[in-house]
Amino acid sequence: MPNDTFMSTDPVELTAQLIRCPSVTPEEGGALVLLQDMLEQAGFACSRVDRGGVANLFARWGVKGHPRTFGFNGHTDVVPVGDPSAWSVKPFGAERRDGMLWGRGACDMKSGVAAFVTAAMDFVRETPPEGALILAITGDEEGDATDGTAALLEWMQAEGEAMAACVVGEPTCPDQMGEMVKIGRRGSLSAWFTVTGVQGHSAYPHRANNPLPAMARLMDRLSSHQLDTGTDHFDPSTLAVVTIDTGNPTTNVIPARARATVNIRFNDTHTGASLSDWLRDEAGKVADEFGLDVDVEVKISGESFLTLPGALSDLVSGAVEAETGIRPDLSTTGGTSDARFVKDHCPVVEFGLVGQTMHQVDERVDIEQVKQLKAVYGRILRDFFS
Numbered sequence: 001m002p003n004d005t006f007m008s009t010d011p012v013e014l015t016a017q018l019i020r021c022p023s024v025t026p027e028e029g030g031a032l033v034l035l036q037d038m039l040e041q042a043g044f045a046c047s048r049v050d051r052g053g054v055a056n057l058f059a060r061w062g063v064k065g066h067p068r069t070f071g072f073n074g075h076t077d078v079v080p081v082g083d084p085s086a087w088s089v090k091p092f093g094a095e096r097r098d099g100m101l102w103g104r105g106a107c108d109m110k111s112g113v114a115a116f117v118t119a120a121m122d123f124v125r126e127t128p129p130e131g132a133l134i135l136a137i138t139g140d141e142e143g144d145a146t147d148g149t150a151a152l153l154e155w156m157q158a159e160g161e162a163m164a165a166c167v168v169g170e171p172t173c174p175d176q177m178g179e180m181v182k183i184g185r186r187g188s189l190s191a192w193f194t195v196t197g198v199q200g201h202s203a204y205p206h207r208a209n210n211p212l213p214a215m216a217r218l219m220d221r222l223s224s225h226q227l228d229t230g231t232d233h234f235d236p237s238t239l240a241v242v243t244i245d246t247g248n249p250t251t252n253v254i255p256a257r258a259r260a261t262v263n264i265r266f267n268d269t270h271t272g273a274s275l276s277d278w279l280r281d282e283a284g285k286v287a288d289e290f291g292l293d294v295d296v297e298v299k300i301s302g303e304s305f306l307t308l309p310g311a312l313s314d315l316v317s318g319a320v321e322a323e324t325g326i327r328p329d330l331s332t333t334g335g336t337s338d339a340r341f342v343k344d345h346c347p348v349v350e351f352g353l354v355g356q357t358m359h360q361v362d363e364r365v366d367i368e369q370v371k372q373l374k375a376v377y378g379r380i381l382r383d384f385f386s
Contacts, residue, residue, distance in 0.1 A: 009122050011374040012101060012367050014038075014114035016094035019103035023076050025143040028055035031076035031110070035059075035117060035137060042121040044135070049155045052147035054140040061124045062132030064161060069132040070384050071163030072116040072377070073149060073342055074170070075141035078105035079359050086361045100364040108358035111370045112169030113137060119377035129385035134163050141338050149338040153345050165312050166348045167380065168339045169373075171355030172331075177369045178324030178376075182350035183313050184233060184306035184332040185340055186265045189272050191279050193218065194295040195287075199256035208254040214290040215244060215258040221282055222262060227270070233306055234267030234332050267332075272300035302340035306332065312347045319379040320351060323372060351376065 023029030032055050036046045044059040062069070081091040081104050089095045089102045096102075101111070120133055136156070140148025156162065172180045195215045200208025219241050227237040240263050246255040264275055276298045287294040307313065313330055321327045328351070342348040353373055357363045 009118040011114045011118045011370050014118055015101055015106065015111045015370055018076060018110035018114060019094040019105055020092055022092050023078055023139065024080050025077040026054050026140060028139055032057045032137065032139060043124060049152050051151040054147040056139060056148060056152050057137045058152055059135040060132055060161065066132040067164060069134055069162060069164050070381065071134040071136060071166040073136045073166055073168045073338055074109055074113040074116065075138045076110060076113055077139045077142050079142050082361060088362055099367055101367050102362060102364040104363055106363050106365040107171055107353060107355060109170055109352060111365045112352045115370060115373040116169050116377045119374045119381060123378055123381045131385055138338065145338065149341045153341055163346045166342050166346055167316060168337060168342060168348060168350040169352045170337050170350050171352045171358055172350050173354045175354065177354055177372060178320045178326035179328055180331050181313060181316055181320065181328045182332065183309060183330045185304065185336055186234065186267055186332065187272060187304035188265055188301040188336050189275060190261060190263045190299050192297045193260045193283060195258045196293045197256060200254045202252045202254055205254060209292060210254045211258040211292060212246065214286050214292050215260055218283060218286040219244060219260055228267065231267050231269060237264065237266040237270060239264045266304055268304045268306055272303055302336045305340060305343040307347050307349055313349055315383055316349050316351050316380060319376050319383060322379055323376045
């Protein structure tokens with residue numbers, strides 16, 4: 001891409017340039033190279049913080065270690081396009097049509113990155129603040145997330161870099177621009193269960209030990225249990241049985257094993273550890289009842305967290321209302337995001353665009369809303385440093 005486009009602070013044009021970078025996780029696709037070139041020309045000190053085959057970018061304007069340091073976090077990696085023939089546009093073409101910008105990552109979240117990068121560049125050029133501004137951009141949010149924002153934060157701690165507050169630019173609005181700021185997220189864990197019995201002929205069940213009734217009993221116990229009734233800031237926790245499988249194609253064989261998986265989205269009533277203990281305890285009870293072995297494997301994707309309403313949420317909500325005319329709701333709904341890592345570093349909230357088309361075929365974003373998002377981020381910076 002020509003260098004004369006690097007210093008453009010048009011967030012729509014930058015979004016289009018980023019869409020044209022095929023950065024499907026974990027491919028960098030040229031997106032972070034583009035951003036680093038732009039930011040260095042704008043006076044940011046940049047470092048690549050790559051780990052485990054994942055590309056990450058750290059950029060700081062201002063004095064290292066300054067107590068008034070504001071941060072933005074986001075990602076340039078995207079999910080696969082799926083079947084390209086199902087798209088009405090080229091997935092990485094960045095076509096503009098009907099007031100929308102189309103392409104994979106347009107909504108989630110190259111537009112968000114473009115908005116905070118261009119807002120930051122304008123801000124430090126027009127009103128250089130007393131303090132510092134950090135942009136932490138990862139290429140591993142849509143993947144396992146083990147070598148993305150987590151790697152950036154570990155590197156920052158080792159290098160003495162720190163943010164006093166951070167906004168994550170994920171899409172947060174369900175239907176209308178400005179309607180929602182995320183002040184927390186539910187935790188998430190998945191658990192895999194394997195019940196092992198004895199295979200046999202279905203005509204002679206007494207010679208076998210069928211794992212399926214035990215698995216059915218266990219899944220019923222788990223799915224019918226009320227985890228909690230919600231908290232002041234969170235809806236009730238949920239458990240979903242997402243698969244039960246034996247791989248048995250016949251009708252006259254009792255299988256030797258049955259497998260099942262559940263996913264739990266949990267509020268701050270629980271921790272990943274407490275839920276893991278409960279799952280293993282329930283599995284143990286069923287194992288004893290049926291005289292079978294039940295193996296349990298748990299993966300905790302993230303703990304629940306909450307940034308209590310206060311200075312940061314007021315700052316962001318005020319900027320959103322000033323630019324959109326809407327006072328946003330403070331919410332903890334939705335899935336996980338990289339804010340689950342940032343919350344251990346500094347107070348964090350999330351605000352971004354309407355997320356209706358993220359991960360979909362024909363992903364797209366309203367062009368005017370991208371401009372509006374840049375204006376919100378610019379106002380956040382002015383109000384924080386004023």
